[in-house]
Amino acid sequence: DAEITQSPRHKITETGRQVTLACHQTWNHNNMFWYRQDLGHGLRLIHYSYGVQDTNKGEVSDGYSVSRSNTEDLPLTLESAASSQTSVYFCASSSEKGGRGRMNTEAFFGQGTRLTVV
Amino acid sequence: AQSVTQPDIHITVSEGASLELRCNYSYGATPYLFWYVQSPGQGLQLLLKYFSGDTLVQGIKGFEAEFKRSQSSFNLRKPSVHWSDAAEYFCAVGAVFGGYNKLIFGAGTRLAVHP
Numbered sequence: 085d086a087e088i089t090q091s092p093r094h095k096i097t098e099t100g101r102q103v104t105l106a107c108h109q110t111w112n113h114n115n116m117f118w119y120r121q122d123l124g125h126g127l128r129l130i131h132y133s134y135g136v137q138d139t140n141k142g143e144v145s146d147g148y149s150v151s152r153s154n155t156e157d158l159p160l161t162l163e164s165a166a167s168s169q170t171s172v173y174f175c176a177s178s179s180e181k182g183g184r185g186r187m188n189t190e191a192f193f194g195q196g197t198r199l200t201v202v
Numbered sequence: 203a204q205s206v207t208q209p210d211i212h213i214t215v216s217e218g219a220s221l222e223l224r225c226n227y228s229y230g231a232t233p234y235l236f237w238y239v240q241s242p243g244q245g246l247q248l249l250l251k252y253f254s255g256d257t258l259v260q261g262i263k264g265f266e267a268e269f270k271r272s273q274s275s276f277n278l279r280k281p282s283v284h285w286s287d288a289a290e291y292f293c294a295v296g297a298v299f300g301g302y303n304k305l306i307f308g309a310g311t312r313l314a315v316h317p
Contacts, residue, residue, distance in 0.1 A: 126309035140302055187296025187305045188234045188253055193245035
């Protein structure tokens with residue numbers, strides 16, 4: 085069965101370190117997303133991609149970067165981890181119908197990565 | 203500004219009671235609308251979606267939602283809640299914001315079910 089997996093599931097890192105969270109999907113979806121989930125804020129969009137070599141900033145992109153070198157993967161990098169980036173991170177993917185990037189299909193979510201920056 | 207509002211942070215209902223979770227959005231046209239559910243420690247699962255047509259949509263687990271264009275709302279309902287429905291519920295909007303197609307979520311409503 086197709087799936088979307090995130091790794092690691094839990095990560096503790098120190099302030100200032102570079103951290104990369106992996107996201108891999110086997111749905112062959114063009115759209116991929118990274119969200120962070122914090123109490124009281126729901127899921128906030130960090131970065132998203134409509135396809136290979138395409139990346140776009142979301143609402144809370146400062147301090148994060150992504151790259152899309154193939155369809156399956158969208159790794160999220162924290163350039164210099166800060167305590168404010170302690171959060172649960174979710175990756176998601178979706179297909180689109182009738183146009184590039186259209187958000188008209190179900191998004192499938194990974195299980196999340198709990199990141200703690202100390 | 204793009205926004206999805208879920209006015210109720212926490213809701214507690216008794217098992218067997220009816221449920222309505224509210225969702226309002228700010229968008230000039232009709233967006234794609236979704237409700238997702240998140241069980242503790244899990245990712246999100248789609249309950250239902252609305253794109254066009256009949257404004258009352260049916261989803262999984264006995265949930266339904268009604269789109270009301272005049273109120274920019276997409277409220278989730280269930281006639282009789284089960285203890286297993288205790289979870290966090292997110293409303294989401296898929297639309298063009300700032301020139302880009304995005305999927306934006308509300309802050310969520312945490313549902314507790316009393317036996």
